[in-house]
Amino acid sequence: MIRIRRTNLDADLTLKLLNRTEQLKMVDASPSIARQAWRGAPVEKDQLRVALRRMSRSIERCMYCSDSRGTDVDHFEPIKLSPFRTFDWMNHLLACSSCNSNAKRDLYPVDSVGAPLLIDPTVDDPFDHLRLILSTGAYRWNTSKGQATIEVFQLNRADLRRGRELAFPRCQAMLRDYLRLQGSGKGRDALKMLNALQEQPFADVLHAMYRTMTIPGADIVLGGLEVLEALRMSQR
Numbered sequence: 001m002i003r004i005r006r007t008n009l010d011a012d013l014t015l016k017l018l019n020r021t022e023q024l025k026m027v028d029a030s031p032s033i034a035r036q037a038w039r040g041a042p043v044e045k046d047q048l049r050v051a052l053r054r055m056s057r058s059i060e061r062c063m064y065c066s067d068s069r070g071t072d073v074d075h076f077e078p079i080k081l082s083p084f085r086t087f088d089w090m091n092h093l094l095a096c097s098s099c100n101s102n103a104k105r106d107l108y109p110v111d112s113v114g115a116p117l118l119i120d121p122t123v124d125d126p127f128d129h130l131r132l133i134l135s136t137g138a139y140r141w142n143t144s145k146g147q148a149t150i151e152v153f154q155l156n157r158a159d160l161r162r163g164r165e166l167a168f169p170r171c172q173a174m175l176r177d178y179l180r181l182q183g184s185g186k187g188r189d190a191l192k193m194l195n196a197l198q199e200q201p202f203a204d205v206l207h208a209m210y211r212t213m214t215i216p217g218a219d220i221v222l223g224g225l226e227v228l229e230a231l232r233m234s235q236r
């Protein structure tokens with residue numbers, strides 16, 4: 001999971017969503033009525049999906065697991081708990097069916113004062129709550145929010161762990177290539193390599209590598225001084 005910047009919607013879609021929300025409030029909509037309204041809004045859903053895909057780094061990836069393609073518009077706060085937020089743009093995220101339908105479903109744990117215990121990657125920096133062990137691909141938590149997020153989204157499911165574990169040496173190899181291309185004056189090819197690196201699945205692995213740069217012994221954790229230098233150079 002990586003930080004994502006939420007963009008503004010165009011005026012037309014904003015108005016449509018506001019009207020839809022007003023309609024739900026006027027009839028004091030229950031969750032089932034809100035779900036029915038959501039199913040009956042294919043145009044709005046398509047437009048929301050387009051807006052979310054633009055926001056998603058690494059080409060339309062799920063905003064929770066960063067692996068599979070994001071196909072669903074997920075309600076971060078489920079319709080079951082908050083029907084009036086069905087058409088609230090701030091409550092929409094792009095998710096894959098594994099994270100949305102199999103893992104999260106209607107789960108929405110809150111703390112003792114009612115604040116959500118799940119990380120919203122458009123609000124929180126996931127790495128304030130989580131740390132990724134690069135050598136194994138497993139997530140560990142720093143906070144109770146991190147712990148609940150790992151559990152609810154099943155972020156340590158075997159396919160994701162293995163995918164991250166494999167993404168790490170792939171990132172290392174691409175960074176070494178990037179450094180070599182830069183060093184031999186092939187700036188355009190180096191840039192292509194950097195773009196390819198940034199659009200890979202498991203963007204959280206590369207993100208974790210950047211976060212590791214400043215810790216003592218970073219070169220050992222990252223797989224050598226070359227990789228560390230390439231990461232530094234790619235930020236300039």
Ligand SMILES: [Zn+2]
Nearest residue numbers: 062065096099
């Ligand atoms: Zn996912």
